[in-house]
Amino acid sequence: MHLKQLKAYSINVLLQSCLNEDILRIGQIDFTRDFRVFHKDDAGRVDLQVYEGADAVREIVRYDDAGNYRPLKTAPNLRHNWELRLASVEELRLALDFFYPAALGHWLAWLRNAFHAIPLRQTLGRQSGMYRVAARITDVQAQDLIRNFCGQGCLRHIGWGIATSQELVLNPENREIPLLCPEACHLYISEARRVVKSNSSTQ
Numbered sequence: 001m002h003l004k005q006l007k008a009y010s011i012n013v014l015l016q017s018c019l020n021e022d023i024l025r026i027g028q029i030d031f032t033r034d035f036r037v038f039h040k041d042d043a044g045r046v047d048l049q050v051y052e053g054a055d056a057v058r059e060i061v062r063y064d065d066a067g068n069y070r071p072l073k074t075a076p077n078l079r080h081n082w083e084l085r086l087a088s089v090e091e092l093r094l095a096l097d098f099f100y101p102a103a104l105g106h107w108l109a110w111l112r113n114a115f116h117a118i119p120l121r122q123t124l125g126r127q128s129g130m131y132r133v134a135a136r137i138t139d140v141q142a143q144d145l146i147r148n149f150c151g152q153g154c155l156r157h158i159g160w161g162i163a164t165s166q167e168l169v170l171n172p173e174n175r176e177i178p179l180l181c182p183e184a185c186h187l188y189i190s191e192a193r194r195v196v197k198s199n200s201s202t203q
């Protein structure tokens with residue numbers, strides 16, 4: 001079954017459909033029909049540290065393998081060596097939301113043709129205080145950030161354009177829950193500010 005054919009009226013129903021259809025991966029994690037979750041690189045290992053309950057995700061996602069804080073939960077640096085055991089689809093949904101905030105909701109909206117991304121210029125125009133200056137980033141610099149900052153450091157598919165929204169096309173053959181980006185995040189805005197500031201310091 002293609003992802004676009006999944007019909008769901010709620011996130012829990014969508015997630016149950018994923019379990020039924022063996023769509024068992026999101027970002028860097030795999031999950032099983034008996035509600036076990038682990039890093040995709042750790043599949044098959046029996047020496048993993050076991051955690052129980054969705055709340056344990058808060059600890060799992062906090063630091064990478066080197067012990068560095070992870071400010072962006074969709075960065076491709078989720079740590080290894082753990083297995084999370086859960087009791088129900090409801091708890092799995094909660095856990096996935098801690099791993100990848102709002103990802104299931106964004107996907108459900110996309111499946112319903114109701115995923116609305118916000119153009120970058122609109123997001124920048126809303127900034128205040130020290131981030132207001134980020135709006136001075138050029139279109140070329142903004143594209144460079146999309147390519148280098150988002151493209152290298154984040155697993156999300158970008159749905160927004162610089163001046164307008166763009167249609168987000170996903171590969172229907174891909175049997176993973178997608179991570180979608182509906183709006184430039186605060187880390188992108190912070191990077192845009194840094195670029196603008198470094199322009200002015202070199203002029």
Ligand code: SF4
Pocket residue numbers: 072074149150153154155156157158181183184185186187188
């Ligand atoms: S703007 Fe979106 S794609 Fe880029 S780093 Fe932030 S969340 Fe990821």
